[in-house]
Amino acid sequence: MTEIQPIDRTRVVRAPNRAVFNRQTVYAILDDGLLCYLSFVADGSPHIIPTLHWREGDSLYIHGLTASRAIHSSSDGSEVCVMVSHLDGLVLARSAFHHSVNYRSVAIYGSPAIVADDRKEAALRAMVERITPGRWAELRPVNDQELKAPTVLELPINEASAKVRTSAPIDDPEDMDWPVWAGNVPFEMVRGVPVPDSAMDPAIKLPEYLRTR
Amino acid sequence: MTEIQPIDRTRVVRAPNRAVFNRQTVYAILDDGLLCYLSFVADGSPHIIPTLHWREGDSLYIHGLTASRAIHSSSDGSEVCVMVSHLDGLVLARSAFHHSVNYRSVAIYGSPAIVADDRKEAALRAMVERITPGRWAELRPVNDQELKAPTVLELPINEASAKVRTSAPIDDPEDMDWPVWAGNVPFEMVRGVPVPDSAMDPAIKLPEYLRTR
Numbered sequence: 001m002t003e004i005q006p007i008d009r010t011r012v013v014r015a016p017n018r019a020v021f022n023r024q025t026v027y028a029i030l031d032d033g034l035l036c037y038l039s040f041v042a043d044g045s046p047h048i049i050p051t052l053h054w055r056e057g058d059s060l061y062i063h064g065l066t067a068s069r070a071i072h073s074s075s076d077g078s079e080v081c082v083m084v085s086h087l088d089g090l091v092l093a094r095s096a097f098h099h100s101v102n103y104r105s106v107a108i109y110g111s112p113a114i115v116a117d118d119r120k121e122a123a124l125r126a127m128v129e130r131i132t133p134g135r136w137a138e139l140r141p142v143n144d145q146e147l148k149a150p151t152v153l154e155l156p157i158n159e160a161s162a163k164v165r166t167s168a169p170i171d172d173p174e175d176m177d178w179p180v181w182a183g184n185v186p187f188e189m190v191r192g193v194p195v196p197d198s199a200m201d202p203a204i205k206l207p208e209y210l211r212t213r
Numbered sequence: 214m215t216e217i218q219p220i221d222r223t224r225v226v227r228a229p230n231r232a233v234f235n236r237q238t239v240y241a242i243l244d245d246g247l248l249c250y251l252s253f254v255a256d257g258s259p260h261i262i263p264t265l266h267w268r269e270g271d272s273l274y275i276h277g278l279t280a281s282r283a284i285h286s287s288s289d290g291s292e293v294c295v296m297v298s299h300l301d302g303l304v305l306a307r308s309a310f311h312h313s314v315n316y317r318s319v320a321i322y323g324s325p326a327i328v329a330d331d332r333k334e335a336a337l338r339a340m341v342e343r344i345t346p347g348r349w350a351e352l353r354p355v356n357d358q359e360l361k362a363p364t365v366l367e368l369p370i371n372e373a374s375a376k377v378r379t380s381a382p383i384d385d386p387e388d389m390d391w392p393v394w395a396g397n398v399p400f401e402m403v404r405g406v407p408v409p410d411s412a413m414d415p416a417i418k419l420p421e422y423l424r425t426r
Contacts, residue, residue, distance in 0.1 A: 034400075035300050039252035039259040044289075046252040046259055048296040050318055076257075083261040087248050087402075096341055096352050097359040105263055128309055138393045139309050146310040168410050176412055180351040181420050183409040187247075189300075192399035197381050200395050207394050 020162040029106045030055050033084040041076040054130045060155045068151035078111045089186040093169035094178040108160040112153035123152045132209045233375040242317045243268050246297040254289040267343045273368045281364035291324045302399040306382035307391040321373040325366035336365045345422045
């Protein structure tokens with residue numbers, strides 16, 4: 001896959017050695033997250049909305065009811081910044097100064113388009129299928145009224161950059177013998193045991209897509 | 214504790230029944246997260262930076278090197294929106310339309326101040342102590358040079374609102390017998406087993422603050 005060309009906005013100023021413009025890395029970070037943070041300007045103020053995202057090819061899709069309204073009714077324009085990030089761990093060094101965090105994050109800039117009505121059902125199906133493969137066909141089919149409500153935003157992944165830190169603590173050489181525990185404390189988002197709705201027929205088994213991670 | 218008064222910016226338009234302005238709820242959501250998302254406007258564009266936050270009293274503190282520079286050197290002003298949110302689970306309904314997410318999120322608006330040099334060490338100590346209580350005293354002490362580098366932002370929690378969803382799927386009455394698994398799929402951020410730095414003296418034991426969650 002190609003590299004994404006850095007432009008001024010995505011050029012990483014702080015810790016540029018952690019910047020990644022490789023599409024494969026950027027896409028893996030996006031695909032590994034359920035939740036994105038969408039920021040936009042309305043009435044001169046910055047706003048953030050957390051929402052669900054998914055990717056198809058070189059586009060990021062965003063489930064964006066509230067955001068769509070705010071963005072497209074704003075006189076400040078429809079430009080957004082979308083962030084997907086994973087906190088992978090705390091990095092505990094011998095000095096406070098060298099404490100850090102292991103993480104993977106992607107920022108994407110651009111002006112999202114609203115997915116047209118004739119493509120909306122396919123987009124929502126893709127969202128459901130990415131999280132729970134096979135579920136769409138099991139559901140009570142969507143009707144026209146329901147399809148009107150949600151808005152889906154499509155943002156081409158052109159202006160994007162990733163930042164990644166994965167290593168052990170990096171202390172000053174003279175601190176290496178300081179008698180304190182140093183190392184990495186990993187964090188992970190894990191799926192717990194699914195809880196069936198109390199109103200559900202208990203004969204319905206847990207589907208395959210909820211048995212594996 | 215008092216209620217936070219909604220103003221136009223924090224008034225929740227989408228799903229207002231999920232809005233919470235109670236300080237106790239807002240603070241619990243903030244305290245339960247390590248990572249916040251800080252958005253600001255620079256050169257007319259929205260930007261997001263993920264960073265660490267902590268709270269003391271009615272102020273949110275943000276470890277904000279990159280952000281501080283961007284915010285305070287921007288001609289767009291120093292206003293920010295900070296978001297802390299937790300994805301607690303997926304809510305799988307009988308119809309695609311009623312699928313949802315259980316979450317807790319807080320948005321705070323305001324103009325952060327840069328914490329003055331004479332308060333910076335105490336602020337950084339509070340950050341370390343909140344994550345790893347007792348660790349600050351064990352570390353190689355910070356020196357003046359190191360104290361200059363990081364910037365800490367302080368944001369008073371005046372304009373803030375929380376949104377919370379915690380329930381089971383809410384389907385249309387006529388769909389309740391649709392033969393599909395319905396319920397909640399919990400998600401949780403968990404801490405893994407700490408990994409000591411390979412250069413550390415193996416005689417150093419895992420500290421108490423890393424044994425419990």
